Each structure stands twice: as structure tokens, then as C-alpha cells.
Amino acid sequence: MRARLNGAPAKATSGLMNMQDTSDADTADDPERALLHRYVQGDAAAARLLTVQLTPRIFGHAFRILGNAAEAEDVTQDALMRLWKIAPDWRDGEAKVTTWLYRVTANLCTDRLRKRGRGVPLEDIAEPADPAESAEARLQRTAREDALQAALDTLPERQRQAVVLRHIDGLANPEIATILDVGVEAVESLTARGKRALAKLLGARRDALGYDDDKT
Numbered sequence: 186m187r188a189r190l191n192g193a194p195a196k197a198t199s200g201l202m203n204m205q206d207t208s209d210a211d212t213a214d215d216p217e218r219a220l221l222h223r224y225v226q227g228d229a230a231a232a233r234l235l236t237v238q239l240t241p242r243i244f245g246h247a248f249r250i251l252g253n254a255a256e257a258e259d260v261t262q263d264a265l266m267r268l269w270k271i272a273p274d275w276r277d278g279e280a281k282v283t284t285w286l287y288r289v290t291a292n293l294c295t296d297r298l299r300k301r302g303r304g305v306p307l308e309d310i311a312e313p314a315d316p317a318e319s320a321e322a323r324l325q326r327t328a329r330e331d332a333l334q335a336a337l338d339t340l341p342e343r344q345r346q347a348v349v350l351r352h353i354d355g356l357a358n359p360e361i362a363t364i365l366d367v368g369v370e371a372v373e374s375l376t377a378r379g380k381r382a383l384a385k386l387l388g389a390r391r392d393a394l395g396y397d398d399d400k401t
Contacts, residue, residue, distance in 0.1 A: 215281045215282060215283075217235060217238065217239065217281070217282035217283055218275075218277065218281065218282050220232075220234055220235040220238075221235060221268075221272050221275060221282055222275075224269075224272055225272050225273050225275070232269075236265065239265065239268075239283070239286060240261060240265070242283070242354065243260075243261045243264055243265070243286060243287075243290050244257050244258065244261045245353070245354070246287065246290055246291075246349060246350070246353075246354055247260040247261055247264075247290055247293075247294055249334070249337060249345075249349045249353055250291070250294040250298070250337075250345060250346060250349060251294055251297060251298070252334055252337070252338050256297055260290060260293045260294060260297065261290070263293055264286055264289045264290045264293060265286075267289055268282070268285075268286055268289075280363065281360075284360050284363055284364060287350065287354070287356070287360075287364045288363070288364040288365075288366075291346055291350075291364055291365065294346075295342060295346075298342055332387060333383075333387070336382075336383050336386040336387055337349065337383070339382070339386065340379050340382055340383070343365065343367075343375055344375050344376075344378055344379035344382070345379065346365060346375075347361060347365065347372055347375035347376045347379060348375075348376055348379035348380065348383065350364060350365075351372070351376045352376070352380070358372045358373060358376075
């Protein structure tokens with residue numbers, strides 16, 4: 186990931202402060218909101234911490250949707266810049282910070298997909314190798330990750346977003362519904378259809394990907 190994603194924003198300035206002091210319960214429910222509030226008050230450390238916490242999550246989501254590391258970096262940078270811009274006027278109680286950020290990210294990914302069409306090249310994200318992992322196991326893990334990404338790329342846009350948000354990002358259906366601006370039942374339908382399609386695609390390659398070997 187390019188270094189520019191690690192940079193914290195400049196101090197926020199605004200004539201209006203819509204953010205109010207939050208209670209302990211609110212902070213526990215939405216810890217990112219407390220950090221955003223501190224950033225608005227000029228706390229540079231809070232901005233850096235918020236960047237460190239949010240960047241991997243947003244980048245990971247964007248990469249799974251776009252299948253392209255460089256574009257995912259650009260989307261992550263754009264989404265975070267929008268968060269810093271809106272921070273001084275943030276209104277408590279409307280949405281969690283992460284929900285708002287995922288929604289912005291999803292929209293940015295949708296815009297890019299529609300501009301370039303469905304076909305996307307696969308790019309690997311360099312990750313530190315597990316010292317306990319054998320070369321054979323590492324190759325198998327990479328093959329499985331590539332197979333999952335290739336299968337995700339075949340799903341319709343909304344199914345892909347729903348499946349990634351639910352089963353990779355681990356969000357609950359009501360939050361996904363807010364992010365995608367659909368009802369909870371629609372989210373359930375999208376994820377169910379997406380899972381069936383992925384199971385069919387990946388099931389045909391079960392032996393080649395070594396999943397049967399895991400049972401022995």
C-alpha cells in the first residue's frame with residue numbers, strides 16, 4: 186500500500202461545531218466517533234489513530250470490490266479525505282462513522298466499476314509471509330485467495346458488495362442495509378444469492394484448491 190495512505194489530515198477548522206461531548210455508552214457503541222470528535226478539537230494523535238484503524242478496513246473492502254490494489258488505494262484515500270472534510274459538521278445520532286465511511290467507499294467503488302465496465306485485472310497484495318507456513322501452504326493459500334477474488338468479480342455489483350460486507354467485513358445486515366440504502370430483506374436476498382453463486386463457482390475447483398486435503 187502506498188505511503189500516502191498513512192498520512193494524518195491537517196487540523197480541522199470550522200465555525201460551527203455540531204459534535205457534542207459523547208457519553209461512555211455512545212463511545213463504546215461508536216469509538217471512531219469519539220476519535221473524530223477529538224480530531225475536530227485539534228487532537229493530531231486522534232487523527233493518526235483513526236487513520237491507522239480505518240485504512241486497512243476500507244482498503245480491504247475496496248480491494249475486494251474492485252479487484253485492483255492501486256484503485257483500492259485511491260478509493261481509500263478519497264473516502265478518508267471526505268471524512269476529514271465533513272468531520273467539523275458531523276451530526277451525532279445519524280450514523281456510525283464506520284457505516285458512513287463504508288457507504289462512501291461502496292459508492293466510490295460503484296462509480297469506478299461503472300466507468301470501466303465489469304472486466305478487472307487481479308492484483309496481489311503483498312503481505313508478510315507466515316514464518317511457520319511452508320512454501321506449499323503459502324502457494325495454496327494464494328491460490329485460494331485468487332480463486333475467491335476471481336469468483337467475487339463474477340457476481341453482480343450489489344451481490345458482491347453485500348457478500349463482502351457481510352462475510353468478509355463481518356457487518357450485520359441492518360448496517361449493510363444502511364450502507365447500501367436497501368431494506369434488510371434485500372440484503373438477506375443479495376447475500377444468499379451471492380453465497381450460492383460463489384459456492385457453485387468454487388465447488389467446481391474444490392480438489393484443485395486442496396480443500397479436500399484439509400480433511401485428512
